[in-house]
Every structure is written in C-alpha cells, then in structure tokens.
Amino acid sequence: MSVPGHPGHGGRVPEPSPAATRGPVRVVGTGLLGTSIGLALRAHGVDVVLHDPSRTTAVLARDVGAGRLATDDDAPRLVVVAAPPDVTPDVVLAELAAHPDAVVTDVASVKTAVLAELERSGADLTRYVGSHPMAGSERSGPTAARADLFAGRPWVVVGSGESGPQALLAVRDLASDVGATPVMLDARAHDDAVALVSHVPQIAASLVAARLAHADPAALGLAGQGLRDVTRIAASDPGLWTSILAANADAVVPVLEALRSDLDVLLDALRHAAVARDAESVVAGALGAVAATIAAGNAGVSRVPGKHGGVRRDYDVVTVLVPDRPGELARLLAEVGAAGVNLEELQLEHAPSQPVGLASLSVLRGLRDTLERELTDRGWRLAGSSGG
Amino acid sequence: MSVPGHPGHGGRVPEPSPAATRGPVRVVGTGLLGTSIGLALRAHGVDVVLHDPSRTTAVLARDVGAGRLATDDDAPRLVVVAAPPDVTPDVVLAELAAHPDAVVTDVASVKTAVLAELERSGADLTRYVGSHPMAGSERSGPTAARADLFAGRPWVVVGSGESGPQALLAVRDLASDVGATPVMLDARAHDDAVALVSHVPQIAASLVAARLAHADPAALGLAGQGLRDVTRIAASDPGLWTSILAANADAVVPVLEALRSDLDVLLDALRHAAVARDAESVVAGALGAVAATIAAGNAGVSRVPGKHGGVRRDYDVVTVLVPDRPGELARLLAEVGAAGVNLEELQLEHAPSQPVGLASLSVLRGLRDTLERELTDRGWRLAGSSGG
Incomplete structure (x- = not known):
C-alpha cells in the first residue's frame, strides 16, 4: 500500500489544495466496499466518517474499525458513495448539495447509467468523478470487509466530462491510498469491459448453480474443485446483482447473445451426437463444433491475467x-x-x-x-x- | 490412504483369491489419470506395469515413478484402462482377451456408452467393472500426475450387470488403495450426475472464456478472482472433452437445454431493462426474473459439498x-x-x-x-x- 512519501506519489502531487487536505473522508453506505475503504484509510491514519441508511450497519462498520459515525459538522473533503447502482445517482446528488466543498465519487459497478442520470439532473459535475474498484467478494456487509480488499487491484476512475483536475486527482489518490492501481477509462469502455469480465461470468455461474438446486444428493456427492470454482460467485447477493445487471443491460445483452449463439451451435452438435450410435456415425462437423467450443475457451482463458500483474507465471x-x-x-x-x-x-x-x-x-x-x-x-x- | 490391515478393509475382504494377489497392476494409457494411479499404487509398494500407445508417454510415466514398462509376460491381476472414452471399449475388449485371468476396469468419465458398446460386442463381462475416479486437472499428461490426485475423492464403481463379486471387490480395493472413496452407482445415474456436476460446468466455463478470445486487453486488465475461478477449467484439453461430451450427449443435452431456457428468460428481462430509461420503467416482472436467476444460483451453490466431506464449514x-x-x-x-x-x-x-x-x-x-x-x-x- 502507498504510504506518505511513497515514490508513486512524490513527483505527481501539486501543492495540496486546502480542500484536499482538510476534513475527513465521508463514506456513505457501509457494506462490503464502503467498510473496506474505511478500514484501508484508517490503516493510514485518515479520519473516516461513516454513514449508512441503516444505523445498525453503520455502527457495525464503526465497530470493525472502519471509522467514526458521521455528524452534522464533519465538513468532508471527499465523499465516497458506496451504494447499489440504482440509488447511486440520487445519493451522489444529495452529497454534492450537502457538502459544497467536497469532491464526490461513487463506487458503483456500472458507470454509463449513473453518469447519464447525473447529467440529466442538470447538476454541476465538476466536483464529481466516478470510480469502480475491481474488488469484491461473494460475501457482503461490513463484517466481510477487509483492509486489503483493494491491494494490487485495478481501480477504474471515470471522469464525468466536467470533472475538474483536483477532483480527478483526489479520486486517483484515494485509489492509491487503499493500495489499488488507478486505471482511467471512459464510462462506456468500462461498462463493456465489466460486462465481459464480471457480469457475464456471474450470470454463467448462477445458471450452472441453478441446475443444482434440485439435484440428487448422490450427484452432488461427486462434485469436485471444478464445480466449486465455476459456481463460487453464484453465492452473490441477488438484490445487488439485479441492480447491477439491470443498470448495465446495454453492455451485457450483446455478450450474452453471443454466448447463447455459441451454446446453440454446441447444443445442435450434441443433439446429433446423442442420436448417433457411435462416434463414426456422428454427422460431419458435429464433433468439430464441440472441439471448437473447448478450443475457443482455451484461447480465451490463456489471456486472463494471473495474480502476478498480468503475466501468468508457471x-x-x-x-x-x-x-x-x-x-x-x-x-x-x-x-x-x-x-x-x-x-x-x-x-x-x-x-x-x-x-x-x-x-x-x-x-x-x-x-x-x-x-x-x-x-x-x-x-x-x-x-x-x-x-x- | 488405506494400508494393509486398514479397518475399512478388515471385515470385508474374504480369503484373498490367487488372481487377486498374484501379479502386477497393468495401467494402459499413461496420461494424467493412468500415471497418477501408478504413482499412488507404487507408494504402497504395488508392482505397476505401464503401457501406452505412445512409447514416449509410457517412458515419461516410468521416469516420474509410476511403475516399470510392460513386458509380454507380466500376467497382471488387474488391468486399468485409462484411455479417452471413444477408444475405451476397444481397449477393454483387447485387454480382456489378452489377460484371461485379470480383472479389467476403465476410468472413462462416461459409463453408459462404454458399457453399451461392450455389451454389443458379446464379450463375457464377468471380469469387467467400470470405474470413474472423480479427480482430474485442467492440466494433462504424465508430468501433471500426482500420487495424491485421488486422496479423499469419490471413485464411482459401475458394475456391468455380469460383473462377478471378485471383480467388483478388486476395483473397490483399487479405489481404496489410491486413497479414494468407492461409490457404487449404475451407469445411467453416474452419467446424469457427471453431466450436472462436471460436463455442463465445463461447457459454461468454455463459453465464458471464449468471449475473451478477442477482448480488448484493457478489459482483461480488469479481470479478478471471480473470472479466474469461473474460467479455470476452460484450459482443459479439447480432444479429450470432445470425446467425453459426445459420449455423454444423452445426459448433457437435457441439462444444457434447461440452462438455455433459463438464459432465454434472463435475456428477455435484460432486453427490457436495456430499453428502459430507469428502474421504475422496467416492465413488471423483468427485474424479478433477474433476481430469480441469481437467487436460484444461491440455492444451488449452497448444496455443493465443501472440502470437508460434504459439509461446508465456515x-x-x-x-x-x-x-x-x-x-x-x-x-x-x-x-x-x-x-x-x-x-x-x-x-x-x-x-x-x-x-x-x-x-x-x-x-x-x-x-x-x-x-x-x-x-x-x-x-x-x-x-x-x-x-x-
């Protein structure tokens, strides 16, 4: 994690502006992400104030060490909105209005829909910058939070078009301070990317796991690590994911349609194989289509970066x-x-x-x-x- | 792993028959599974002889310690055929004929098609018993083999209907000797189970990974543990998996069709969400369908046994x-x-x-x-x- 005086900061940061140094960081929404941000900032001695519509949730976040409860006179320099995508625009607007000197960011996992709604509101967005830390868990809530949740993970920073340089800098520094690597993307590129690397994999895991809901226990007894890996994220929260998938439907639908089209080709090939008595009598091309599906998967998975910063080491x-x-x-x-x-x-x-x-x-x-x-x-x- | 005198054996084993104690175990096909069986048996001091259509592969298996190379006068008591499903029946028949005193088993991951072809051959199947050790890796070949590959894993034992009690016992003991837990199932129940817990998850992983084959590197840079887990097994061998999926198409097709039907419901819901301007205007039921998909996945994944013998421990x-x-x-x-x-x-x-x-x-x-x-x-x- 970056520390004061870390070389990654030294050369870049201009004279700190009063707004960037005074006052605490306010976290609105103390679920897994908000609480983890609080824990990571507290580890640097940053003053963190916590707010959640559920007071129980806010108190729980405080009790695990993510900060102190927010009061009316906190005067935050930075507000982090960590709410589900569907409520994020309203919360961002309320925070921009309530804290006229603060930079406001959100950590919603979709960016186009949030930005479009903010723009429609007519609000001044110079103090707003979108964020999406690429970190999470199939577990949720403040008790699942970890100070190291963002360590070494990408943190996508999405300017609003109106975002001021100080606001962009404050959010990049937030990312560095919690140990993440800031990555600048526009909202559309971000949404297309997460459809591919996060939202469609989530859907596939859920669809496979759904087939197990009424399976024979003897069948489940044969499960191995492959099934456990494919379905691990199927334990994710339905409410949160409905909000994410609905908000990013534009980007998810084309990827899912392409997957469905591959699935149809495979299903046709397997239907031919099922009626054939042996491999020799399977219609020409059917086995080739099956092999092509697996080979295309080989090609794709070989491009997934490993743990070590993009290079898969053996x-x-x-x-x-x-x-x-x-x-x-x-x-x-x-x-x-x-x-x-x-x-x-x-x-x-x-x-x-x-x-x-x-x-x-x-x-x-x-x-x-x-x-x-x-x-x-x-x-x-x-x-x-x-x-x- | 079980050892001579292990309580799991003591009460069950009758006076050892000459055929069950004399002679080595012959492994035909020294890929990942065959070589791992050799390594596990060698760890117990069992004499293992190795054969593979590729001499290089057999020598490699010997060199990693899985046994010695087969000769013409080995007189094996047990033959383990570890070949792809499509060639398994022919190899089993050849081994039954070549070693008239030996029990022959195979480890192909589909059982109905193999058994049907053996039955059609008219051969005497009293000395044949099917096997399927529920263990594997996305890696293949003798160098990926591990003596502990079967430790604590289920090993499905599938009688042929004609299988004699000594043959069944020999294969159950093989499973125990390599550290696995024998599970008796009939061929159809086995094939339905693996379609659900192994073959359809493999297809889903491959389909998701295939979407990444031409993805923008910036998108791949956002990949996290979720994507890595969902797509890990997409690295599996296309030739082997074409053989497996074609041989088990009967059982795979209905599971895949049910998954596709769930996918269609979800796609419809997301298309509605994509054209809606905000959550309030999404047609009634669409968001419910998205939530139902994720919730069904929750229900399914909660039934997947964990590492500790079927009970998921927190x-x-x-x-x-x-x-x-x-x-x-x-x-x-x-x-x-x-x-x-x-x-x-x-x-x-x-x-x-x-x-x-x-x-x-x-x-x-x-x-x-x-x-x-x-x-x-x-x-x-x-x-x-x-x-x-």
Missing part, C-alpha cells in the same frame, strides 16, 4: 503430507526456508477424514529438484509434484 | 502481511503453532509488485480473537479478518 508444485497438528506446517516451512527456497504460493488442504493435510508448495521453475531432495532428506513424505 | 479468516523472504512464513506459522491454534486452511498470495505476501489463515470459529491478539503481540501486521 510454477513447479511440490505436494507434501503434513500431520494435522499445530506446529507441523511451521516446521515444514522452516525447513523450506532453511533450504533457501522461497515459496511463491502455498495451499493447504485437508484430505477429508484423514489425519494429514496436503501442503502444495509452489516454487520458481528449476527449484523443484532441490526442494524435493531437501525435504526428503529431512524425512518429509512427498505426495507428488508437478511442473517443468 | 472458518474465521485472519489475513497477515508477510515479508516476501525465505523463512518469514515459517516464522509466522511457528508463532501460530506456539499460540496453540491449528490452521484449517492457509492461502498465500503475493500482492503484485509489492514486497509482501498476504497469508490468509483460516481457523475454527472462536479462535480468531486469540490468534489476532497473539500475532499482534508478536509484531505481525494484520491486513484484515473476517468471519464469526
């Missing part, structure tokens, strides 16, 4: 059996450290009803043999390894 | 900033152990371009406060926590 993975007792994992990792090997990633999983866990140690290519030898020499049982 | 999660140097994670975990707290799960993630990692420590509900206090007292920086 690691070697060494899996070790770890007795499920306090201290054993620490001993393992102490010995990994003693071998001079740095872990890139680590995952621990308990094999069901077994007194051992499986620790998967990811290391840079080329270090696998060293690590395996060192661990075996020290008496660890390896459960397998993979990679280069 | 943990408290404490996230700690860990300097990205050898030994630091070990020191953290040593201090977690010293605090007497057992980790249930652990995930380590590097924040891009930052010299720290984030370690998310999952602990049983109620231990969070203790852990936070102990770690803070010892000077660790907490990045957040969630749960109870």
